[in-house]
Structure formats: C-alpha cells, structure tokens
Amino acid sequence: MKTDPAGTMSAILSGYQNKIFSDLHVGFLCKVISYDSGKCTADVQPLIKTTADAPAMIQGAQVLAHRFIVNGGEPQVYKPDLKQGDIVFVVCADREIKNALNGSVATASTDRQHDVNDAVVMGVLGCSLSN
Template sequence: MANSTYINDAIEQALLNVHTGFIAKIVSTSGDIATIQPLAMNKAVGGESSVPAIITACPVISSCGKYESFICQATGNECVKFKKVQAGDIVFCVCADRDISETRHGGMATPRLGHHEISFAVVIGVL
C-alpha cells in the first residue's frame, strides 16, 4: 500500500508541474512584454503553499486589452476606446507546449527541454 501512495504522490507532483493556464496580475509592461505575478500559490504534495516567482519578459498578444466606454464630448454619443494591458490588470495566461523565446519572432529553433513550464507563459486576455 505504501508503494501505491508513493506512486500516486509522484504522479500528482508531476502533474502539479505541468502548467496550461493561470491567472496573473500585471506588475509592469514595456511594449508587448509584461512582468507578471501568478496569483495561484504553489503547493507541493504534502508541503506548504508558497508564493510563485514573478515572471519577466512574458509576451502579450497584440489584441490583449480592455475596452472602455465613455461619452464623447463632441457628439454626446457613447464611444469606446481600446486600452492595452497595464500594471494592476488581472490577466489570463496560457503556457506554450515548449519554450517560445527563440521562435516568437518567426525564426526556427530547437527548443530546450521541458514542457508546459510556467516560464513559457503568454498573456492572452484581461479579466
């Protein structure tokens, strides 16, 4: 029975290290790159929770932002403007299958080892 518990814990820990999507807060932006803080805490099987590390150089897709409505003073009509992500925004991020740092500008590259790591994140939407 102890072996099955060990195996189940090992499987659970491996699955905890596979990242597919998560919610984060924008710490700062520079063009289409953001520094983000994941909001879900990390927890090893049987361990204590810990605050995840800040992720730097996280790409932000160009259509990621929010729409803000306002009354146009010239016409009195309701207008809408698009605002790019900014510090403090809560965003949804997805993790690429493999490292995209060498390929995100269109080049071909052999990615380093690893799958679905949190450092492979891309900001895709504002919540």
C-alpha cells in the first residue's frame, strides 16, 4: 500500500495548527473560585475544556476596576463585587503584564504571549447577576 505524502503532510500540519491554537488563549469564560477585593485579584476556573483534562485554575488574575465621574462630581472608584461561583469573562494579554503593573513602561521578563498567567477578569456575565 502506497502512502500519500501530501495527505501525510496535511495531517501533520493540521495537528500542528490545532496544537498552536489550543495553546493560544484570548478570551474565555471562567467561574470565580475566590476573590481578594483588597488586591482586586481572583482565582478563577476556566469552564471550557480544550483537551481531555479539565483546565487548570488560574490564580491571582487581575480584575478590572473602574473610575467614573458621576453627575459631574468627584471621580469615584468602583471595584467589582465578585462572588464565588460568578461567571466572568477573562482575556489574556498579548504579552506578560507583571513588570508593567506599576504603571511604568517595562520590558517583559519572558517572551510568553496570550498566556493564562497574564489573565485579566473583564467583568461578570449577566447570567450571574440574577443569582
């Protein structure tokens, strides 16, 4: 039996492409496991499996807060009130964020991209607000 080299190459490239895309994290749903309102960080559990195993929990993800001017008054800071079990939307930064969290332009310590270690909780999905 002859092997089709083009078919074999196609299968190899397809497998490689699937591996690359499964390692690329952009945005996904998570469940809040715990929330530290003082640090504005959360431990979250991704809810979508991309392999046979359950995805690993993400610890210490930054949580987005807001500063608003309401009715022309002084700016007010609003931190989220995340509850255990809330469903949140999480994005992963293009590059490592650790060195830039102090507000200075910084070089990343690693060359990681779209990594769960650079996850940011964007907000709670409406389905969690009714619970």
